[in-house]
Amino acid sequence: MEHMNKPVPLFVLSGFLGSGKTTLLTRAIDYYKAQGKLPAVIMNELGDVNLDGLLVDVQVPMTEILSGCICCSVRGDLGTAIMNLVAEQRPDVIFIESTGVANPIETLEGVTEASLLARVEMKGVVTVVDCRHLLELSRGGAGKTFRLMQDQIRCASVLLLNKTDLVTQDELAELERLIRSWNEYAEIVRTVKCEADMRLFDEAEHAEGPFSGMAALHDDDHVCTGDCDHASHGGAHDHEHGEAHDHEHVGAHDHEHGETNDHEHGEAHDHAHGEAHMHSDAHADSAHADRHHHTHDHVMVYTHYLAGPIDSEKFERFIAGLPASVYRGKGVLTFADTGNSRFLFQYAYREADFMKITPQGDVQDVVVLIGEHMPKEQLRKALEAL
Numbered sequence: 001m002e003h004m005n006k007p008v009p010l011f012v013l014s015g016f017l018g019s020g021k022t023t024l025l026t027r028a029i030d031y032y033k034a035q036g037k038l039p040a041v042i043m044n045e046l047g048d049v050n051l052d053g054l055l056v057d058v059q060v061p062m063t064e065i066l067s068g069c070i071c072c073s074v075r076g077d078l079g080t081a082i083m084n085l086v087a088e089q090r091p092d093v094i095f096i097e098s099t100g101v102a103n104p105i106e107t108l109e110g111v112t113e114a115s116l117l118a119r120v121e122m123k124g125v126v127t128v129v130d131c132r133h134l135l136e137l138s139r140g141g142a143g144k145t146f147r148l149m150q151d152q153i154r155c156a157s158v159l160l161l162n163k164t165d166l167v168t169q170d171e172l173a174e175l176e177r178l179i180r181s182w183n184e185y186a187e188i189v190r191t192v193k194c195e196a197d198m199r200l201f202d203e204a205e206h207a208e209g210p211f212s213g214m215a216a217l218h219d220d221d222h223v224c225t226g227d228c229d230h231a232s233h234g235g236a237h238d239h240e241h242g243e244a245h246d247h248e249h250v251g252a253h254d255h256e257h258g259e260t261n262d263h264e265h266g267e268a269h270d271h272a273h274g275e276a277h278m279h280s281d282a283h284a285d286s287a288h289a290d291r292h293h294h295t296h297d298h299v300m301v302y303t304h305y306l307a308g309p310i311d312s313e314k315f316e317r318f319i320a321g322l323p324a325s326v327y328r329g330k331g332v333l334t335f336a337d338t339g340n341s342r343f344l345f346q347y348a349y350r351e352a353d354f355m356k357i358t359p360q361g362d363v364q365d366v367v368v369l370i371g372e373h374m375p376k377e378q379l380r381k382a383l384e385a386l
């Protein structure tokens, strides 16, 4: 009975597109399952297909929140997803894999709102960092992506400095110094393919008080970036997670779909056929909406369904020729020249990866590209020509 009343621990897995969040998630799931525990997952994707979900054990309860970002456009869905998972599955832990462009502060606000509806307790933000990507951005100066990565790092209670295989030891030391200057609290773990001691989740679960990412947010020395909004810091952390809450708050956070929003999602709003769209919704709490700031207005998704099997060499040439504006690619493909075998394809910061898979159920061949001001028409033509 006591177990039933215990809040369900909840972790947010953060990190820029392609940094390794799903890689970490699968390790964390294996770790909990090996102890006979039931992990549950909320997976958020900008696009309208969840390909990462193909990598998650089918027995793990998973809720997909697609076509928007839980830090803003589909934030209301997060509360419902958490509430239903807790009520129906009674998991031992919930992992929320945010989109790679989610603003962590606003994601935390979303979780806070959800904790009004379900008995959950926020236990940590684990941010995965793509070493080479951060290094190159830090040397190239500012930019929206760099600032977003900074925010994701600042909010972390644990930082996985991932893809260490792609940088030198000196570069790693340089990165650690940089990261420490942004977040002096979080434990930093160097990893390849997120291979870390998963007891980090146990430690966070049993830690006293609010998780240390909160401390980073409350830090008076916290240096703001152009996108950083102190109002949202306060809003996210006025009260402790998992505690009983005054239900008057719930109504205040309701939002209605269909109204115009006072912030724009830029090109993500483009509803051309085959593309993901961000919902146009408004938060009834206008003060809440006012303090929204969007670090990912510039990000767009292009989803392209393939008519049938394609040639692997042609596809590899397509990938090699992708413009720098494409940050991330994912897909399920059938290669005609490999006996119609099916592959899960990944492209993250210039690295491509193919994994042979046998998808469960009816999974259509699809390529999802995520980037900034991508030449969509050119990409569409190139994909059609495969």
Ligand SMILES: Nc1nc2c(ncn2[C@@H]2O[C@H](COP(=O)(O)OP(=O)(O)OP(=O)(O)O)[C@@H](O)[C@H]2O)c(=O)[nH]1
Residues within 6 Å of the ligand: 015, 016, 017, 018, 019, 020, 021, 022, 023, 024, 052, 099, 100, 162, 163, 164, 165, 166, 191, 192, 193, 194, 328, 346, 347, 348, 351, 352, 353
């Ligand atoms: N070289 C290298 N590749 C890695 C490492 N960790 C993950 N990858 C690869 O990077 C790609 C992206 O990994 P994911 O775990 O899907 O990244 P993600 O953060 O979940 O991506 P999004 O959900 O799209 O934001 C995959 O092809 C991984 O195999 C690493 O340490 N080194």
